[in-house]
Amino acid sequence: MVNIGIIGCGRLGTSIAKGWLRRSRHTIHGYDVSPERLAAAEALGIVKHSSLQSLLSQSEVIVVAVKPKSIAEVAEEGAALFQGKLVVSPAALVSLEELQQLFKGAHVVKCMLNIAAEVGESMILYCSSPSCSTHSIDLFEQLFSELGSCIRAAEHLVDLATFIVGCGPACIAYLVEAIAEAGVCIGLPKALSIKLVQQTLKGTAALLQQYSPKEVISKVATPGGVTEQILGRFEEEKLKEILRKSIAETVLTLQQ
Numbered sequence: 537m538v539n540i541g542i543i544g545c546g547r548l549g550t551s552i553a554k555g556w557l558r559r560s561r562h563t564i565h566g567y568d569v570s571p572e573r574l575a576a577a578e579a580l581g582i583v584k585h586s587s588l589q590s591l592l593s594q595s596e597v598i599v600v601a602v603k604p605k606s607i608a609e610v611a612e613e614g615a616a617l618f619q620g621k622l623v624v625s626p627a628a629l630v631s632l633e634e635l636q637q638l639f640k641g642a643h644v645v646k647c648m649l650n651i652a653a654e655v656g657e658s659m660i661l662y663c664s665s666p667s668c669s670t671h672s673i674d675l676f677e678q679l680f681s682e683l684g685s686c687i688r689a690a691e692h693l694v695d696l697a698t699f700i701v702g703c704g705p706a707c708i709a710y711l712v713e714a715i716a717e718a719g720v721c722i723g724l725p726k727a728l729s730i731k732l733v734q735q736t737l738k739g740t741a742a743l744l745q746q747y748s749p750k751e752v753i754s755k756v757a758t759p760g761g762v763t764e765q766i767l768g769r770f771e772e773e774k775l776k777e778i779l780r781k782s783i784a785e786t787v788l789t790l791q792q
């Protein structure tokens with residue numbers, strides 16, 4: 537059992553907490569500047585702290601789940617209380633060097649994950665600062681593998697994972713919504729259409745653990761059949777290109 541402190545009980549912080557609380561093995565402590573978010577966190581079973589110092593004094597592992605712009609403020613406020621602890625940052629595109637400078641004397645791990653942590657199915661890419669001990673890396677792996685699948689990677693790959701792993705659930709949910717809307721257009725009741733797509737997504741995700749995307753497509757799209765016609769329309773409308781360009785061009789713009 538580990539005492540884990542989550543600073544920032546917003547979208548990601550709450551998902552991570554829920555992921556650990558499912559197994560009820562650890563005590564999850566929470567602190568947020570927003571009293572409403574803190575009250576909502578407490579209702580989930582998170583131990584509420586009214587100050588950062590109180591949370592830090594009771595937590596062995598700290599997850600800093602605030603927006604990148606608020607990290608320096610958190611580091612300054614907690615100062616020496618971070619020292620010697622495993623400090624995990626899921627903040628998009630904040631460098632390990634910057635994190636290590638902010639959390640002096642802490643064992644810093646930078647990672648990218650997503651809200652599927654809530655159901656134990658996130659992808660988690662991580663890297664660590666040179667001063668991070670083997671014990672802290674082992675502890676990170678032990679705790680975060682309860683939230684999904686962990687892979688250690690070079691820092692630039694963790695940064696790139698932001699756009700696939702971090703943003704991924706929203707992109708995929710958008711496609712699910714579009715297919716469910718098509719179901720409504722052809723006469724399915726909305727709730728049923730969403731349910732049909734959800735279960736089809738679940739089945740396809742399981743198939744994709746065994747087969748490549750191309751193999752799944754070829755198993756369904758028999759020559760001259762209706763799937764082939766639908767996929768042909770996708771190609772005509774350049775759907776794949778739209779998706780590829782939307783992600784890649786956004787990333788390139790951010791990198792400039």
Ligand SMILES: NC(=O)c1ccc[n+]([C@@H]2O[C@H](COP(=O)([O-])OP(=O)(O)OC[C@H]3O[C@@H](n4cnc5c(N)ncnc54)[C@H](OP(=O)(O)O)[C@@H]3O)[C@@H](O)[C@H]2O)c1
Nearest residue numbers: 544546547548568569570601602603604606626627628702
């Ligand atoms: N959301 C995702 O799916 C996702 C995925 C991957 C990575 N991330 C990363 O996770 C981090 C959090 O993102 P999020 O989407 O969860 O943000 P969010 O929903 O805005 O949650 C952040 C929370 O932290 C609070 N906060 C701000 N300053 C604070 C401080 N000094 N001390 C304590 N709490 C403070 C915010 O309160 P106020 O709103 O009042 O400022 C808010 O409740 C970001 O760095 C983001 O890059 C997010």
